[in-house]
Amino acid sequence: MRLPNAESRHANSVTFRPATVSRRAFVRAGVSLAASGALRPFGAYANDLRFATNPFTLGVASGYPEPNAIVLWTRLAPEPLVPGGGMPSAPAAVDWEVASDERFAKIVHSGTAYATPDWAHSVHVEATGLEPARDYWYRFTSGGARSAVGRTRTASAAGAPLARFRLAVANCRHYEHGYYAAYRAMAASELDLVVHVGDYIYEQRGITHVRSHDAPECFTLDDYRHRYSLYKLDPDLRAAHAAFPWMFCSDDHEVSNDYAADHPIDGEPPEIFLPRRAAAYQAYYEHLPLPRRMLPRGPWQFTYTQRNFGDLVSLYMLDGRQYRSYQACGSSSLVKPCDELYEPQRTMLGPEQEKWLEGTLGASRARWNVLGQQTLMAHFNQSDEHDVRYWADGWNGYPAARARLIDFLAERRISNPIVLSGDIHAFLVNDLNRRADDPASPIVAAELVATSISSPARPQRDFDRWQLANPNVRLARSDYRGYLAIEANAERLHADLVAVDDVAREDSATHVLAAFDVENGKAGAAR
Numbered sequence: 282m283r284l285p286n287a288e289s290r291h292a293n294s295v296t297f298r299p300a301t302v303s304r305r306a307f308v309r310a311g312v313s314l315a316a317s318g319a320l321r322p323f324g325a326y327a328n329d330l331r332f333a334t335n336p337f338t339l340g341v342a343s344g345y346p347e348p349n350a351i352v353l354w355t356r357l358a359p360e361p362l363v364p365g366g367g368m369p370s371a372p373a374a375v376d377w378e379v380a381s382d383e384r385f386a387k388i389v390h391s392g393t394a395y396a397t398p399d400w401a402h403s404v405h406v407e408a409t410g411l412e413p414a415r416d417y418w419y420r421f422t423s424g425g426a427r428s429a430v431g432r433t434r435t436a437s438a439a440g441a442p443l444a445r446f447r448l449a450v451a452n453c454r455h456y457e458h459g460y461y462a463a464y465r466a467m468a469a470s471e472l473d474l475v476v477h478v479g480d481y482i483y484e485q486r487g488i489t490h491v492r493s494h495d496a497p498e499c500f501t502l503d504d505y506r507h508r509y510s511l512y513k514l515d516p517d518l519r520a521a522h523a524a525f526p527w528m529f530c531s532d533d534h535e536v537s538n539d540y541a542a543d544h545p546i547d548g549e550p551p552e553i554f555l556p557r558r559a560a561a562y563q564a565y566y567e568h569l570p571l572p573r574r575m576l577p578r579g580p581w582q583f584t585y586t587q588r589n590f591g592d593l594v595s596l597y598m599l600d601g602r603q604y605r606s607y608q609a610c611g612s613s614s615l616v617k618p619c620d621e622l623y624e625p626q627r628t629m630l631g632p633e634q635e636k637w638l639e640g641t642l643g644a645s646r647a648r649w650n651v652l653g654q655q656t657l658m659a660h661f662n663q664s665d666e667h668d669v670r671y672w673a674d675g676w677n678g679y680p681a682a683r684a685r686l687i688d689f690l691a692e693r694r695i696s697n698p699i700v701l702s703g704d705i706h707a708f709l710v711n712d713l714n715r716r717a718d719d720p721a722s723p724i725v726a727a728e729l730v731a732t733s734i735s736s737p738a739r740p741q742r743d744f745d746r747w748q749l750a751n752p753n754v755r756l757a758r759s760d761y762r763g764y765l766a767i768e769a770n771a772e773r774l775h776a777d778l779v780a781v782d783d784v785a786r787e788d789s790a791t792h793v794l795a796a797f798d799v800e801n802g803k804a805g806a807a808r
């Protein structure tokens with residue numbers, strides 16, 4: 282029941298208040314109560330279930346590590362692609378165990394969670410009482426069936442000396458455009474955390490490429506549940522979830538292409554769009570290891586957060602969709618800048634999140650301050666003529682908001698800011714300059730942009746041309762799918778750009794396309 286320290290103060294400012302919600306409401310909400318004996322009466326009807334086939338088809342996952350706690354996830358779905366998942370419309374008891382060894386010889390924590398039909402029989406356990414900076418193994422049992430074993434890792438305590446931290450950055454895995462060989466490589470590597478910066482699913486209708494969504498565009502809760510299930514049936518994705526804890530930013534395609542707040546680009550009015558967004562946010566919650574405080578309430582979901590990893594890394598996971606101003610200049614794609622673009626009140630994060638971020642960054646004592654967020658932040662003129670074109674959906678469409686953030690990082694001398702981004706389906710390594718469009722102004726931060734796991738990109742020749750026009754862009758490669766593998770220590774932050782040889786092959790190998798280092802105290806990345 283205890284909320285993580287770093288968030289409890291902030292959680293009080295939102296309407297979801299665990300301490301005042303009844304136990305029955307929790308059960309209805311599909312939220313498990315860790316090891317709560319008080320829940321036994323519900324077991325009377327929840328424990329009868331016997332599974333004829335494996336209900337753990339979508340695997341297991343963990344996320345949002347803290348020094349003493351971690352979120353564990355699974356979902357009961359013997360038939361994940363049919364509405365209802367092949368489950369009876371009744372709650373089901375799910376026992377969970379956390380062990381300090383792979384063979385479960387020493388179980389350190391266990392309990393019973395109640396999976397309910399309202400929340401697609403998903404299970405979110407907040408396992409507490411754990412030790413910092415160590416591996417744990419976990420599994421679930423229900424109706425005589427047992428899940429695969431997941432491995433996870435707690436964070437080291439804030440401020441505790443930490444020699445190194447390894448994370449992968451992934452995003453944009455359009456199922457139809459390729460296999461997840463990137464995830465197989467990732468699962469075989471050694472990491473403390475996976476950071477996912479958006480487009481976990483694509484909502485679009487099926488058009489067969491390498492494989493098919495085999496469904497219409499997502500609008501209803503059942504549509505989104507089907508889409509998440511399809512993606513999560515991929516064995517390489519399940520392996521990467523079972524290997525490490527993850528944290529997430531949700532971007533547009535979890536809901537609808539290039540949506541901004543309550544405004545989708547195809548002009549659905551808010552009264553049509555907001556119920557769709559509610560369905561999308563619900564399915565997102567149901568399929569990811571999100572903490573209880575991220576439970577959506579209708580079309581609202583409170584997902585921005587921060588985690589410390591010892592004295593080395595403070596990680597901020599931002600929400601650049603729910604609170605942003607609408608895109609400017611009449612388009613969410615490439616625009617010729619108009620006056621509206623530069624309006625000072627335009628926001629990417631919304632005033633509350635901006636204030637939270639400044640307060641949290643300002644209080645940080647970590648060596649590396651890492652911002653996980655959705656879209657390209659560095660100045661990037663994508664004109665094919667001798668003029669200026671900006672991608673209106675990324676930070677180039679929100680220059681005043683970008684300037685506020687960069688000014689804050691510079692004026693408060695935030696230690697080693699690093700921005701992690703996605704969305705553009707290309708690897709980019711960028712300088713974030715004090716005046717974003719002036720590459721002669723001081724470098725404030727390095728931006729590392731992960732290419733897509735599988736989603737298609739604009740041709741390399743376009744990026745070659747744009748790179749020439751943007752001296753703050755040190756690398757721009759759209760010709761490979763893959764992910765970023767990052768290792769930070771006290772002296773430097775090293776990033777390998779891991780590329781998939783052939784995304785159309787399930788068994789594709791990967792290689793390191795390029796590597797960059799950011800030195801402690803010296804902003805900017807160098808090969």
Ligand code: FE
Nearest residue numbers: 453480704736
């Ligand atoms: Fe994408």
Ligand code: CA
Nearest residue numbers: 480532533704
């Ligand atoms: Ca996107």
